Amino acid sequence: MGRYFIFFKLVSLLLLIYLGSCRSIDRIFVGKPLGDYTEVELVEEIIKNEIQFNTLFFRRLLANIDHGGQERSVRANMYIKKDQEIVISVIPFMGIEAVRIKFDKLSVQIIDRINREYSVATYQQLSNRFNVPLSYDILERILTNRMFEFPSNQISNIKRYRGDVYDDFYSLKSHEDRTYARMLDTNSYNTYQRLDILPDIYRVLSSFIDQPGNNTSLHVGYADFRSFNGKDIFPYSIRIVGNMGSNSAKLELNLNQVEMNTDASIGFSIPTNYERVNF
Numbered sequence: 001m002g003r004y005f006i007f008f009k010l011v012s013l014l015l016l017i018y019l020g021s022c023r024s025i026d027r028i029f030v031g032k033p034l035g036d037y038t039e040v041e042l043v044e045e046i047i048k049n050e051i052q053f054n055t056l057f058f059r060r061l062l063a064n065i066d067h068g069g070q071e072r073s074v075r076a077n078m079y080i081k082k083d084q085e086i087v088i089s090v091i092p093f094m095g096i097e098a099v100r101i102k103f104d105k106l107s108v109q110i111i112d113r114i115n116r117e118y119s120v121a122t123y124q125q126l127s128n129r130f131n132v133p134l135s136y137d138i139l140e141r142i143l144t145n146r147m148f149e150f151p152s153n154q155i156s157n158i159k160r161y162r163g164d165v166y167d168d169f170y171s172l173k174s175h176e177d178r179t180y181a182r183m184l185d186t187n188s189y190n191t192y193q194r195l196d197i198l199p200d201i202y203r204v205l206s207s208f209i210d211q212p213g214n215n216t217s218l219h220v221g222y223a224d225f226r227s228f229n230g231k232d233i234f235p236y237s238i239r240i241v242g243n244m245g246s247n248s249a250k251l252e253l254n255l256n257q258v259e260m261n262t263d264a265s266i267g268f269s270i271p272t273n274y275e276r277v278n279f
Contacts, residue, residue, distance in 0.1 A: 042202075043158050043159045043172070046203075046204070051145065053261060055080065056079070056260055057080075057264040058256075058257070059077055059258075061078060061256055062254040064250075064252040064254070068247070075092070076089060077089045078143070078266075079266040080140065084105070085268075086102070087100065087103075087268050088266075099112055103139060103140075104136065106123070109268070111268075117275050118271075118274045119279040126279070142220055143238070151191075161174050162175070169196045169198055169199065171194060173192075173195075187212050187213045191211050192209070192210045194207070203225070204222060206219065215245045216244045217242070218241070218243075222237065222238055223235060223237040228258045229260065234258050239251070239252045
């Protein structure tokens, strides 16, 4: 089973199983690309325009999940403390929490309030089980519309990507088009990544990862960019699609309200009377 498909599948399954007033920008594309950036300059411009935050709180987001023909929508709150933790409270009905999930630098923890159980696993344990290098850093970057490099997340590597300019966006590619075409023809096990970047705001529009030899791919797309506090811009729609052969899994997060650097948070404490079960 493909590494990237499983990475996405793990995140979507956690949601599936355990589960204000804003001014919209008129168009996603707020300008035309300039042709005079080098790849290094473009990457530095993207980094400079990333959202600067200590905490983010997504209130009552709607998660639409489609996996193996099973479709489900759930409400959730999500709290992100930069470089430390992501906590998700899943509220499927009547405002009653069913599940709480915590990602931090060391582990993934799940509290199942319905069955009064909890589970804990390190990223190394999950990597061994699913045969994929799992990373908190990449997950946080995906959820906060920041640039990432898979699987090592070495941003300096992106400065060596090839840059192209299209009508409405920039593109950074790990391989030239003709090299990628050969990868597809030969079912190469090398990894191809493409990042599309919006001009003027220099934010990630999409990230595409492909490993032809495993017939797997992962696409992360962002839309509905809005100004949520008069100056900061964030995509209110995040769509993740993983493909492995004829199988496909989709996760779409539609945000309702984004709060930055407020007192809003979600704590995480495992009740002492809950039973620990295998992840």
